[in-house]
Amino acid sequence: MTIRTEKQVRHRRTTRRALIGAALGLPLLSGCTLPGRDDAPAADLRLMASPELGPLVRLAQDAATAAGYRMVVDYRGQAAMFGILADPDHPYDLVWPATSLVVDLASPARPLGEPVSVARNPVVWAVKGSVADRAGWLGRDDVTAADLRDVVTADADAWRWAMAGAPHVGSATAAYLGLLTGLAGTGRAIASDDLDRRGLTDALIPTLRSVTRSAPTARGLTNIVSGRYGDYELLVNGQTEMVAANRALVGASQEPLLAIYPADAQGVLDAPLIVVEGDDPTRRERALAIQAAMGARDLGQAISAAGWYPSVAAGVRPDPAVFVTDWGISEAWRERTVERPDAATWREAMTRYRVGYRKPSATVIAVDRSGSIADAGVDGLQDALGSVLLPDQAATAWLQPMAEDITVVIPFDLELGQPITVRGDDAGEFAWLTGQLAGQTAAGGTDLYDTTRRGLWAIEEAGIGDRLGAVILVTDGKSNEGEIELVEDAFDDSPIGGRVAVHAVLMGDSWDDQVQSIVSRAAGQVFDIPGDLAAALRTARAGN
Template sequence: MRALGVVVVALAALALAACDRESAKSFSFVAGSENTVLQPIVEAFCKQRNTTCTFSYEGSLDIGLALQSADGVAADAVWPASSVWIDLFDTGRKVKDLTSIAQMPVILGVRKSKAEELGWIGKDVLMADILAAVQQKRLSFLMTSATQSNSGASAYLAMLSSALGGKTVIEPGDLDDSTVRGTVQALLQGVTRSSGSSGWLADLYVEAAKSGSGYDAMWNYEAVLKETNDKLKPLNQEPLYAIYPADGVAVADSPLGFIDRGTGPETEKFFTELVAYLQSAEVQKQIAATGRRLPFSSDAIAATPEPDWNFDPTRIVTAIRLPEPAVIRQALDLYQVALRKPSLSALCLDFSGSMQGEGEQQLQAAMRFLLTPEQASQVLVQWSPEDRIIVLPFDGRVRSGFEATGDAEAQAALLAEVANEQADGGTDMYSCAADALTRIAAAPDRDDHLPAILILTDGRSEGDALGFLEQWRRIEPHVPVFGITFGDADKTQLDTLAAATSARVFDGRGDLAGAFRAARGYN
């Protein structure tokens, strides 16, 4: 009997070892920011399987571009907001077993007192009503960039569909209609702040409400509006009232897809079991509790409606049909070069002595990317002729200032000026920021543009932020100050400016052009 016991223990050990070999040791995800709230649900499954799971969050365009690149996605699974971006960019069919995890219509959340003022409480609201409010200067809103983030693209496509009279499918010729273009362009004049991330935009709304300088409204996912209101409630701030445009909304399908990187069958097995776990009744209840709709639920599982702010995930919405990928790409190009609210961007370029060598070469290469339409258009960040660009090379002082529109000839002239700059001298980014702010404030048409300051620096700046921030507070509307770092930049100084001005800092040390592209999604 004792010998039999030894054999049983040995067999059990072998079985456990085989089980371990079948389980993925690690699994990585690249996801859209709107999926952050679902990470704990996935991590519970990872813990059950003794698998180390890691998450990185990227914009929809970033995920798409990675799929399109030769190197591919550095993750085992992609989880964007919508399969649109996979259809658009995954031409090599790298994504397998794509499965919708949730559905989220993109709707307009309006500060409740503003919704009452507009007479929108308890009634159907059309896109034409939203347009009228924008044109009457009674409404402005936050909205992510349509070329960077799915929520912005969804709102934009719904605007196009409405302008076409609720046409079932947008076709290529529809985008040439001048009336349609004019209507959508007028709607987009309502944008008061843009971003490349739906989650960041929601955080911006909450922070502004806390500071007493709140915004009127925000285009975002139905579920993200719930998350936002859940944060506003304990702060005693009024909720966002949900407006479901009656003439149609775009619905995100939150697809989870597998990327086979040759790590073995246990990795794909983990993915398959994860999808089954997410489709289980118990987990579906958890997903539904976040305000998301369930595409594969046979039961009537949904978060509890909240009539106080018109939230109802059981409500049947008029969903627009998304056009073919080629038409979507055409629509996004049209948005970038003609329809979006134009930007007024001041670029502070660090040409101090510490930039000599590699830093100067990187900066010049980044500017060639940004000011060459053929290159910028490949990743949907090209300038439009209505954009205003201010370039301010600086060291211990602002050396000179160059201003131009965003047409191709003017960009070439700016690029020629930048090419003449050479690194030398000290570093004072605050004097450059102050000069940029003065120029933006003096622009006669600044109210028709989205203003922003972008500071590119590799070193610690002389001076401090106090004087600049005093100037900044006196000028309204307030201008966000974004930072792009490379080299051994002191990120703390840029973080201080970004936090004080409701902006962000982007890490350009690995990919300066990529950081420029990300920053362009915010103005």
């Protein structure tokens, strides 16, 4: 194994985050500091934002700089946001989820101010033109949730589609509410009584369970569909993500996707910028100033140039290079979004999604117990694992298991420990599982390649059935043995190789060369949030 100096390690970490940020459509780092003017007051603001809002966040950074503020931005997935907001000591003055639908699902320890919707981005059904033609959808503005249900449940092989999980990705959260409302067929907001109607669940569950692929982030899902174009016919995502996919497809001489705006199931990302209440009136005043600046009329053109529809649209001229009408995109989209239910009904609807409606998962979490991670702190690792494995803790981030899930944990160093499997959602079994991990110590070397291969085999042995499959490597990325060919051959030879993603959660003084080669082979992502291993693990877990 190559030994690198501390300076080289720092450089590699910066380079890795740049690559990960580029993959997510983000600025250089997952946490960005924007310095103010030389004469700026010595006060900071800290913003936590969804990765789906990258272009809008850059406008907020410009506004902070212009006002003389020094603002730090941390991009966090919504699974991580839920956990962070529940901590009364979190450092954020502003929080910016992709959709206000998640506000009613959060349990914030500190009060949240009134959301200000800065811009809107419709969630589209992005379908190959030839497939839309075959379905009779071309040129129509009356495609409904029932139409989608009919095609994806009648012929799953001809309609392979990708949608992330709710409520962890904004587009999936809005799409779920759209499908729920459209299939209910009432023409109004979902009410609690609707959730008990068998006709609704009989339509909704087969539709949601026909999903072919999920991902932890919106951009991760986009990259899967554009990178493996022959494997999918439909992408459900924000319109800006469809544009990103099409740019990649056109560059590769592939048929672009066409935007379908569902008539009775239209979801939307409304980008609510929210001030978090705190004890410092100066910080609150500055947070309110940024919120007001982002809602100003003069930002409309810049918001439109980023591919969003500004909330204040007077005088805005859409760029035809961004709003490409040949792709079915409307330059002047008129909202006909579904109505938002009351908070109690929405929370109940999301609980039912998590424990009953969604497609079940088969997940292997491979936990590095090699000597090189000893300095990262096994206690911190144990807490992070508990945050996604113990049902009560997982539920705070809407990661609770369902009865049909399969969860396998494999401790590893140069050799694999005995896989520990839990079928279902029994809290006692998960408590026993985490107890088994607690008694283990870090020692020995690491073989990430054989571990990944055996993780795939563990899903095969458990029986993936009609589940979404994923292997999550929790590691510092320092593999002493093995080679990528082990992973490539295993996935090529496996009958389920194309159905299992591999994600990596990095900890400690991590290196990325080896894990990047593994996850890129298996349509996965790398998550590295220094100082918050639990947030990184929750984000990775949200992809399955």
